[in-house]
Amino acid sequence: MSGSTENVTQNPSENIIEIRNLTYSYPAYKEGEVPPIIFDDLNLSVKKGEFVSIMGPTGAGKTTLCLALNGIIPHVCGGKFLGDIIINGMNTKEHTISEIAKVLGIVFQDPESQLFCMTIADEVAFGMENQGVPVDLMHTKVQRVLEEVGMTGRDDTNPFHLSGGQKQRIAIASILSMEPSILILDEPTSGLDPIGKKEVFSVVDRLKRERDMTILMIEQESERIAEFSDRVILLNNGHIVADGTPREVFANEEALRECGISTPQVSEIALRYNDEYGTDYRFITMDEALAVLKK
């Protein structure tokens, strides 16, 4: 299964996302008021096929970043926007949101406000309808993505009657059906119960394994991040505080303290163990921790 779309222009560099010198502030509420700067000269690039997790406290600019990547900022929100964002060779300033949507899809935090159709099938088809996908192809694709998220056989169900985890899986399916090469998940499991979280993460796991996609996930669940990510970025006050593999980032005490985020308990244990024995362990999984501690 490939994530390529016909209308995508070939990207000269291998970076599918490039943010260059981004400076942004939202428009002022009142005349004369100076709104706070969200990003100040932010630079970030993501390679094709990477799985990147973004962590950071509230107000770090995580959601603003998502909205900037698909052009809602500045096209809809306005505000002061300097620098460039290049998505698969397209400068977001020069392309419409719906053009960018062909390449980049976002799944938002609240499943309720992103499901607006009467049936699951309509929901999954909505994006394709807007893009003018032929009806026959649309039917095949709807079935395919519903299978991918494990929600087949309920085409006519009203999304309202689903559980939180199921709703979020439909939200993912409705983005997948548009076959974007980049998928952004903005805190997809916040507010779900453990079963719901498990359902959503198992879909994410499957996408990572089976689809040739670039995935950007904003999450708080550090243990899941450690499990999935090729790369973790810590964001604080619009700045990148740490950027590296989960193993590097979850061992970066200083950056973790600055952002005040939670880390996997095994990573904490590694740091405390190192304090005692002067070693340099960096655990991110339980098995690694056990191997050392059992000795």
Add this chain to the structure above:
Amino acid sequence: MSFDFYVKADSWLHRLDPRVKLVLALVLMVAAMIVRDFWLNLFLLVGMILMLASAKIPKNRFVWVLKLTVPVTIMIIILWPFFYHSGYVFFHIGPLPITFGGLMDGVAMAFRIISLCFACCSLLFATDQSKIVRACVKMGMPYKYGLTLAIALRYLPVFFGIITMVTEAQNARGLDIPKKNIMKKIKSYMPILTAMLIAGLRNSDNMSNALETRAFGASVENRTYYSDITMKTRDYIAMAIILIGMAAFIYFFVVLGVEVPLQFY
């Protein structure tokens, strides 16, 4: 009650093209509005109930519609005779005569309200809401308005869910909604409405972002439709029957002005 109007079933009414049902509902509504005659109103109402029953609509839906309409209709039946007088006088309240004609007219009025509701329901109960919207768009409504309508219908249950939650949240803070005093009741609903408005505004902001992300507004001309609707032979026949029925109805009761006498002996 989940506020999901559509009853999933397989019946002659469910199988009809939504456009035919839309026309049917419109004709029934117009009929309910223009017929003033008592017997004809009763006939219309009973006819509609029989029609819905034959379309496998369960009893509890009828009860639900009646529950919604009965308070209004009772008020009409009580108040109508004060303002409309004809025929046999039962008694006077002050200077106002309460008449048989007034009473029957009130009852007919009440029937009309119920008939109107059932006419809407003949469409809503037997048609998937997305198909209604599809029908509207096919009949010339711009897609944007169609989508707005669809979203409104989709969020109806969510909206009622929020009302329940907000009400409970306020009750939990000791807000007792008084049962009798209307003014007090309205006043105590204010906090609930405000909280709902705030929750709703936040929701709509998120939704517009979600719509943009799904390429809404890309190129409306080239838009394709996942589940399209097509008129079949039986739809044309049904449409013909509806139109002939309407013509006959107008001919007899509007052009010829036939009235079924109603008298109190």
Add this chain to the structure above:
Amino acid sequence: MSIDTTKDPVLQAIGLEHTYDNGFQALKGIDLTIYRGDYIGLIGQNGSGKTTMIKHFNGLLRPTKGKILINGVDEATMTIGKISKQVGFVFQNPDHQIFCPSVSEELAFGPKNCGMSPGEIKDSVEDALESFKITEYANHPPAILGFGLRRKVSLAAVFSCRPTVFIMDEPTVGLDHRSARELLDIVGELNSNGCTIILITHDMRVICENTKRGIVLRSGKLILDGTTREVMSNIEMLEQTQIRPPQVIELSKELSPPDVREFPLTTDEFIKKFIKAKKAM
């Protein structure tokens, strides 16, 4: 160590059952006593009956069988206004309860409904503002505050009624780690000042690091009730409910002899037990 049953019971559920109008039996006989000063973590998947049970505690639902006693008084004899004075419940979404033009009016709404005198209202509002560290926002419109502050306002607005039992539904959802920590510290302080707390959350680390007693519901039945350590150490039972305890507990189980039934709850405890203690040997 087990639950301290010597204190006064403040809330009691006796054979509590609830069947909804549509025939769904959400609670199948709950017997539970909550003591003054308890700090309870209430655990269960969505649909386990947690919310239904809580709604009985604050009078939003009435039992279809069994009864609820609040401070020994049968709840059936009390109005919701009277119950809300003693049992405060904060819903998950702050936007469903915020509607006043200013934070201090928001906080005064509950006390007014409870029939406090103007002097008492003033005191309890000030007290709540202070407890939740939002005094500087007293005159701000709550609706435009950030999410973390709105969450605090929604908690303070229930706390201002001075409830004996304070129930919170997922108070840390949507907050980042630091704000969640700050909020939980405040809640911990309320508890040490004598307020009985029931915390509903899906976050097992929050349960382990904060609560004293754990209660697990599954399909309308109470399946575990004990100290947080007892409950969280019962990995098999939690697994049946599809709940995974924090990593330290799973690690401890692997590292302990099979007969050990109580494990460390936090990283600190873990380090003390498995690293420092080993080093000292």
